[in-house]
Amino acid sequence: MTDDDPDDSGPGAAWTTRRALLKGAAAGAALLGGGGTLAAIDGPTGIGLGDALGDLLQDHYLRMTPAEIQGALARIERQARRRFGVTLDCRNDPPLADVRFGFALNLSKCKGTRRCVSACVSENNCGRGGTLQNIRVLELPVGSRDLQDGNPYFTHQTVPVAGHWYVPVQCQQCADPPCVQACPVAATWREPDGIVVIDYDWCIGCRYCATACPYGARHFNWGAPRLSPSDLTRQTHYLGNQPREAGVMEKCTFCLQRTRRGLLPACLEACPTGARIFGNLLDPESEIRQVLARRPVFRLKEEQGTEPRFWFFTDGP
Amino acid sequence: MRWPLPWGMVGLLWMLLPTVAAAAEFQLDGPAPQPRCAPCHAWLDADPRPRPLAAPHDSLKVTHGGEGLWCLDCHVQDQQESLRGGRGAVFGWDAAHRSCALCHGATVTAWQVGIHGKRVGNWRGPRTIQACRSCHDAHQPAFRPVPPDPAPPRSRFWRPPSPTPEGPP
Numbered sequence: 490m491t492d493d494d495p496d497d498s499g500p501g502a503a504w505t506t507r508r509a510l511l512k513g514a515a516a517g518a519a520l521l522g523g524g525g526t527l528a529a530i531d532g533p534t535g536i537g538l539g540d541a542l543g544d545l546l547q548d549h550y551l552r553m554t555p556a557e558i559q560g561a562l563a564r565i566e567r568q569a570r571r572r573f574g575v576t577l578d579c580r581n582d583p584p585l586a587d588v589r590f591g592f593a594l595n596l597s598k599c600k601g602t603r604r605c606v607s608a609c610v611s612e613n614n615c616g617r618g619g620t621l622q623n624i625r626v627l628e629l630p631v632g633s634r635d636l637q638d639g640n641p642y643f644t645h646q647t648v649p650v651a652g653h654w655y656v657p658v659q660c661q662q663c664a665d666p667p668c669v670q671a672c673p674v675a676a677t678w679r680e681p682d683g684i685v686v687i688d689y690d691w692c693i694g695c696r697y698c699a700t701a702c703p704y705g706a707r708h709f710n711w712g713a714p715r716l717s718p719s720d721l722t723r724q725t726h727y728l729g730n731q732p733r734e735a736g737v738m739e740k741c742t743f744c745l746q747r748t749r750r751g752l753l754p755a756c757l758e759a760c761p762t763g764a765r766i767f768g769n770l771l772d773p774e775s776e777i778r779q780v781l782a783r784r785p786v787f788r789l790k791e792e793q794g795t796e797p798r799f800w801f802f803t804d805g806p
Numbered sequence: 807m808r809w810p811l812p813w814g815m816v817g818l819l820w821m822l823l824p825t826v827a828a829a830a831e832f833q834l835d836g837p838a839p840q841p842r843c844a845p846c847h848a849w850l851d852a853d854p855r856p857r858p859l860a861a862p863h864d865s866l867k868v869t870h871g872g873e874g875l876w877c878l879d880c881h882v883q884d885q886q887e888s889l890r891g892g893r894g895a896v897f898g899w900d901a902a903h904r905s906c907a908l909c910h911g912a913t914v915t916a917w918q919v920g921i922h923g924k925r926v927g928n929w930r931g932p933r934t935i936q937a938c939r940s941c942h943d944a945h946q947p948a949f950r951p952v953p954p955d956p957a958p959p960r961s962r963f964w965r966p967p968s969p970t971p972e973g974p975p
Contacts, residue, residue, distance in 0.1 A: 595921075603955035620959050642960055647951035751928045762949065763924035763941065775929070776920030783921060 540564050549675070550688040550727065558727070561690070565731050572732065573718040579725045582749040584682035590743050590798065591683070591770040592754075593780040594657060597804035598764035601626055601648040601655035608759030609659075612722050612744060613730040616714030623708065623741040624659040624756060634789065636704070659756075660685060660706040660741035661789060661797035671701035677738070683770070683798050684745050686728040687738055694736040703790045707740045743767070770798070832918070832933040835926045836940060838900040843886035852884045869946045871909075880905055880944065903938050 543564050548557065562579045569577040606624045615621050627639025631654045639656060649655065666685050669677050676691035677698060699707040713735040725731045726746035733739060744754040748767070757765040768775035780786065786800040846862075856876040859866070868875055882888045888896045889905035897904045907914040916922040917935070924936045938944075 600949060600952070601954055602952055603957075606958075607955045618959065620961055622958050625958070642957045642964070643954070644957050646953060648954045649949075649951065748929065751930055753925065753927070753929050757924075758926070760924070761941070761952075763922065763936070766920065768920075768929050772930075776925060779919040780921055783916070783919075 540568055544690055547690055549691050551678070562727060565725075565727070569721070569732055573716065573721055575718045575721050575723065577721070577723050577725050577731075579727060579731050580746070581727045582746070584680050584684075585749060587769075587771055589681075589683045589770045590662065590748060591768065591777045591781075591800070592662070592743065592798065593766040593777055593786065593800040593802060595764045595766070595804065596654050596656060596801055598762040599626075599655045599657060599760075600762055600764075601628060601643065601650075601653075602761060604759040604761055605657060605756035605765070608755040609741070611720065612747070612755035613739075613742075614714060614716060614720075614722055614725070614732050615739070616710075616712070616716060617720060619712075619715060621708045621710050621714070621739060623706070623739065624657050625705070627656045627658060628653050629656055630654075634787075636789065656801070657756075658704055658706065658789070659799075660743075661704050661795070661799040662741075662743060664796035664798060665794060667701040667703070667793075667795060668698035668707055671697040673697060680728075680745075682745075682749070684728075684743050685740070686742060686745070687740065688728070689731070689733050689737045689739075692737040694738065696738065698738055703793050703795060707738050710735055710737060710739055832935050834900070834937045835934050836937065839902075839939065841887040841899050847884075847886045854878055854883050866945060869948070870944070902944070906938055 543560070547553070547561055550558075553561065558581050562581060565579045566577050569575055569579075603626050606622055606626060609615070609624050610617070610622055613623060615623065625639075625641040627636060627641055628643040628650070629635070629639050631652060633654075634656070636656070636658065639658075643650075662679075662683055662685055664679070664683070666677075666679060669679060669685060673695065674691060674693055676693070677685060677687045679685050694709065696709050699705075699709060710733060714733060716732070721732070722730055724746060726742075726749070729742045729744065729746040744752075744756075748754060754765075754767055757767050766776045766780055768777035770777060770781075772778065780802060781800065784802040786802045788797045788800055791797075858864075859877075868877070878890075880890055882890050882896055885896065888898060889902055890908065891897050891904055892908050895904075903914055903917065913922055917938070920933075920935070923938070923941070926934050926936060928934075941949075
């Protein structure tokens with residue numbers, strides 16, 4: 490598992506500029522106060538000075554009032570219109586009652602097609618052609634769980650290749666997530682439905698969480714994602730696939746913009762083999778509970794006590 | 807006092823029924839298959855002997871079960887638009903999975919509860935799952951190798967795994 494490559498950063502210095510801009514603007518912003526009028530001030534940068542200031546003044550997601558959240562969502566939609574000329578629908582669907590999400594992956598079925606990776610990039614508005622991908626499909630000798638030895642770069646005419654199995658790794662949505670403990674500003678936390686989320690606007694991009702994660706599942710975006718307007722998924726969530734700016738952490742959120750509305754994650758939908766199984770751990774009839782009840786399952790790096798909500802299993806004895 | 811026994815049984819059934827029904831309830835994804843065999847087979851004499859077939863079936867290759875299976879292990883003689891089940895049962899093609907269950911009972915059960923195969927559309931509410939034929943050709947059911955989607959750009963920090971393990975991580 491590796492960190493993401495700074496070489497691949499699109500407009501490389503974008504995130505430093507943003508931070509510098511915010512720093513410089515801090516004094517003025519303090520004088521202006523109140524988020525509502527700020528939207529009207531528009532700078533020549535294309536970012537929208539008013540919205541940049543609004544960004545800066547914005548409180549932590551969990552401390553915002555409903556009105557402030559609506560303001561933030563409207564700002565995200567405005568910024569997308571400026572940046573991409575696209576009208577988004579950005580929401581803040583809350584966790585569903587009596588739902589705790591879990592994922593299972595059948596390693597006998599996964600054939601390494603990477604359809605999940607492509608679907609994830611597209612659903613989650615990740616840059617095209619970048620290193621930032623929330624799912625890595627590791628090619629390993631059959632039976633090996635040594636992620637270190639996994640090759641995410643395999644290029645074959647066709648998959649699967651004999652003697653190998655394919656282990657897709659993404660955020661394991663740990664119940665005891667070391668990344669959350671590592672964050673110095675509490676910009677990442679675990680929601681009641683079990684999804685570990687990031688407040689992208691609160692994240693300072695220090696990357697402690699990436700170091701703390703045993704699965705290499707958190708990725709730093711060195712540049713704003715390279716996206717053309719037609720690439721954008723328009724149904725977005727504040728804590729999920731809203732278009733990110735440069736310099737923040739990103740990760741898999743079990744597609745909460747979809748799953749909190751009853752839909753299946755994009756990776757599962759794209760999987761041609763049915764290797765991926767998703768559902769509500771609190772519902773004994775759910776597919777995920779059937780897997781846990783009927784198959785011997787294991788989790789990655791179980792010994793670290795992170796309590797992943799992501800299980801693996803095989804069909805064989 | 808004859809009624810406590812029947813009422814007890816009704817109660818028991820009442821408790822059992824919903825769970826059984828709920829676990830098995832699903833709809834199949836996609837349009838039902840439309841077999842068209844009768845135009846010829848209505849006129850043909852059935853011939854149950856295993857043999858290489860002439861046109862129009864000469865190009866049909868059955869690799870299923872290591873070439874050991876014969877058409878009529880699954881298709882019904884004189885009733886080509888149906889599939890065979892256990893104990894002489896006969897199913898339409900829209901219930902092909904029940905025919906597969908003849909030889910793959912455990913896999914079909916796993917499919918019914920959602921461990922095998924794939925659910926589509928939603929993770930809660932009415933359940934729609936893919937039929938066997940979404941993924942398996944009944945005559946050549948093994949997964950066919952496909953080209954993978956592009957690999958991510960290589961990170962310069964990445965080194966190929968060393969052939970000699972450096973001890974426990």
